[in-house]
Amino acid sequence: xxxxxxxxxxxxxxxxxxxxxxxxxxxxxxxxxxxxxxxxxxxxxxxxxxxxxxxxxxxxxxxxxxxxxxxxxxxxxxxxxxxxxxxxxxxxxxxxxxxxxxxxxxxxxxxxxxxxxxxxxxxxxxxxxxxxxxxxxxxxxxxxxxxxxxxxxxxxxxxxxxxxxxxxxxxxxxxxxxxxxxxxxxxxxxxxxxxxxxxxxxxxxxxxxxxxxxxxxxxxxxxxxxxxxxxxxxxxxxxxxxxxxxxxxxxxxxxxxxxxxxxxxxxxxxxxxxxxxxxxxxxxxxxxxxxxxxxxxxxxxxxxxxxxxxxxxxxxxxxxxxxxxxxxxxxxxxxxxxxxxxxxxxxxxxxxxxxxxxxxxxxxxxxxxxxxxxxxxxxxxxxxxxxxxxxxxxx
Ligand code: GLA
Numbered sequence: 001x002x003x004x005x006x007x008x009x010x011x012x013x014x015x016x017x018x019x020x021x022x023x024x025x026x027x028x029x030x031x032x033x034x035x036x037x038x039x040x041x042x043x044x045x046x047x048x049x050x051x052x053x054x055x056x057x058x059x060x061x062x063x064x065x066x067x068x069x070x071x072x073x074x075x076x077x078x079x080x081x082x083x084x085x086x087x088x089x090x091x092x093x094x095x096x097x098x099x100x101x102x103x104x105x106x107x108x109x110x111x112x113x114x115x116x117x118x119x120x121x122x123x124x125x126x127x128x129x130x131x132x133x134x135x136x137x138x139x140x141x142x143x144x145x146x147x148x149x150x151x152x153x154x155x156x157x158x159x160x161x162x163x164x165x166x167x168x169x170x171x172x173x174x175x176x177x178x179x180x181x182x183x184x185x186x187x188x189x190x191x192x193x194x195x196x197x198x199x200x201x202x203x204x205x206x207x208x209x210x211x212x213x214x215x216x217x218x219x220x221x222x223x224x225x226x227x228x229x230x231x232x233x234x235x236x237x238x239x240x241x242x243x244x245x246x247x248x249x250x251x252x253x254x255x256x257x258x259x260x261x262x263x264x265x266x267x268x269x270x271x272x273x274x275x276x277x278x279x280x281x282x283x284x285x286x287x288x289x290x291x292x293x294x295x296x297x298x299x300x301x302x303x304x305x306x307x308x309x310x311x312x313x314x315x316x317x318x319x320x321x322x323x324x325x326x327x328x329x330x331x332x333x334x335x336x337x338x339x340x341x342x343x344x345x346x347x348x349x350x351x352x353x354x355x356x357x358x359x360x361x362x363x364x365x366x367x368x369x370x371x372x373x374x375x376x377x378x379x380x381x382x383x384x385x386x387x388x389x390x391x392x393x394x395x
Contacts, residue, residue, distance in 0.1 A: 011027060018081055026062070029391060032057075032135060045256065046254065046284065052388050057138040059121055068084075070083050071121050075124065084098065100173070101140075107165075108153070131350060131351050141162065144162075145161055161182075163179065165182035169182075175232070187203065195292045206292060213339065215384070217385055231348075234277060237277045241275070247268060249268070280317040290302075303355070311341065320346065327372055332364065336363075338355070340354065340355050
């Protein structure tokens, strides 16, 4: 993998090409993320257990005197330099990739921060697009991070950057995501996962020492298509199920329920599909709490089993896996040295995460890759990833 310094040099070179010179341009980085367990729990007041990665998004940026904004992405070269203005930021327009940085500028403005000068920007990401490793949240946190530095926002913490990124995704981009992705990215810590209670934003870092094992990401390369509307639909189903439970029981979120309590109240949900959605939210949250404990106790075997159970629940009760992700997971589980394998992120395409013993990684990539190609008709991509730090300026 290219080093941060090599990428910085490359991004600055493109900056000079597009904008005349790179004098005064600064380079920032924000990671992507992978969620180990705790899927579709974050908007249900439950726990999540993600970590930031060493791959992510880089921005070279330079302020100027007028209110013009210029965006160029090395990942979407065909879009060219996209020009806009600070006076032209309006939610829910179809603006391609620039909707992510624009949304964050807009969101900080909504929260009362003054951004009175435009900037030129070059972006470069080494997170595979549409992989479910949160390339969009990475751009959001990256934008919040460099805005804070360039415009000297007072008292804005990394958690505020995460919350503003989520606010922008909800309101500017129209996706009702929870806080997990932005939080994992803004608060990332090398070699640690983040055990986050999304109902309070209380969190602890959990050191991940996978002695003799690695995290392997398998990217399905399935185009997500309807993913965003399905995501909003799942969220609405959970909200409806909660409101039905609330007719008799005083709870604020599905994350407050444990398994026995859910057993007592599930008959209040007047629809089988919604019951399954809520069951996933409740059980997945409990699994996530158990997984964090298992990891603390050094019990990776149990951690892997909980990852497997998570996938089953996402497949059968939450119905967000699809044949591509199921094929990857089924093939992975046939390989010796795989402790656990599950889809990660929103689902409907995207990728899986597996814990694989070092000795079996080549075999994993070869055999899972072959089975996927045979069954699905196009290839998957594989990445052996490392857990990295949160956003930073590359000096
Ligand atoms: C997406 C969302 C997150 C979370 C996951 C599912 O990544 O952005 O907030 O809901 O899906 O766990």
